[in-house]
Amino acid sequence: MQAHWHILRFNAPKLTQLSGWGLVPAPVSWYTHIMQDDLNNLLKSWKPEIPEPTDFRRNVWLKIERARKPSNAFGTFIEWLGRPKIALATLSAAVALGAFVGMEISVSSQGNEYLRSVNPYALNR
Amino acid sequence: MKRGGIILALAMIAAVAAMAIACLMHHKNSSVEWLRTEFGLNAEQMKLAIALHEEYRSTCAEMCKRIAETDARLTAAIRTSDKPTPEIVAAIAETDRVRTECRVAMLRHFYKTSELMPSDKRVMYLEKVLPLVLHPGEMHAEHGQ
Numbered sequence: 001m002q003a004h005w006h007i008l009r010f011n012a013p014k015l016t017q018l019s020g021w022g023l024v025p026a027p028v029s030w031y032t033h034i035m036q037d038d039l040n041n042l043l044k045s046w047k048p049e050i051p052e053p054t055d056f057r058r059n060v061w062l063k064i065e066r067a068r069k070p071s072n073a074f075g076t077f078i079e080w081l082g083r084p085k086i087a088l089a090t091l092s093a094a095v096a097l098g099a100f101v102g103m104e105i106s107v108s109s110q111g112n113e114y115l116r117s118v119n120p121y122a123l124n125r
Numbered sequence: 126m127k128r129g130g131i132i133l134a135l136a137m138i139a140a141v142a143a144m145a146i147a148c149l150m151h152h153k154n155s156s157v158e159w160l161r162t163e164f165g166l167n168a169e170q171m172k173l174a175i176a177l178h179e180e181y182r183s184t185c186a187e188m189c190k191r192i193a194e195t196d197a198r199l200t201a202a203i204r205t206s207d208k209p210t211p212e213i214v215a216a217i218a219e220t221d222r223v224r225t226e227c228r229v230a231m232l233r234h235f236y237k238t239s240e241l242m243p244s245d246k247r248v249m250y251l252e253k254v255l256p257l258v259l260h261p262g263e264m265h266a267e268h269g270q
Contacts, residue, residue, distance in 0.1 A: 078129035103147045115257060118182075
């Protein structure tokens, strides 16, 4: 209905002008006829750009799936770490590894300390 | 994905914390404890090792003092002369003599300590400490860093 009024508003000045010059008779039925033709032409020429509903849905889901999937090996690894059992195992392994490395560092530094403590040259300087 | 990242971060924090705790726990022990951790000495052997170590430490401190004194004498003699005088030559010989005594005392101590260990550990221990006798100055530079 709004489109209808738009066409009327658009074409009315031209028609009024033509009829005012006496070139064109302007009965009300003629206006209605012209308006219907314009609207039909306009509707025929209008092609919706929105995709088909099935394609649209499929594309949306495809985009969501792509966003969910990790893009590289690191992403896959990070996602794998998120699993509860793997997460628990990872944390346990990290604590064990940290404790082992800490003890190794400590033993090594203790060894150096011992060697310094028995070396008069080291005590001297 | 987000949870995996949090787990990875937590794992790293846990590893660093465990490492720090392990370091601190071991660091409280004295340097002689290295003989227990590295060479597996039992309580009795450790008691003897600690006694030997304490006895040697007083000798080591005395030798350290003598090295410092002879070095100071040599330095003073060199600075007050413009050629190698007999006093300087004697001072050099004295520093060498004191250092030789130190090396012999060190070696004696290492052999005594190694006697507390089983044969395989004894070899390992001597492998670790003998460079001190062979190149004491270099070992100092290494450990001084």
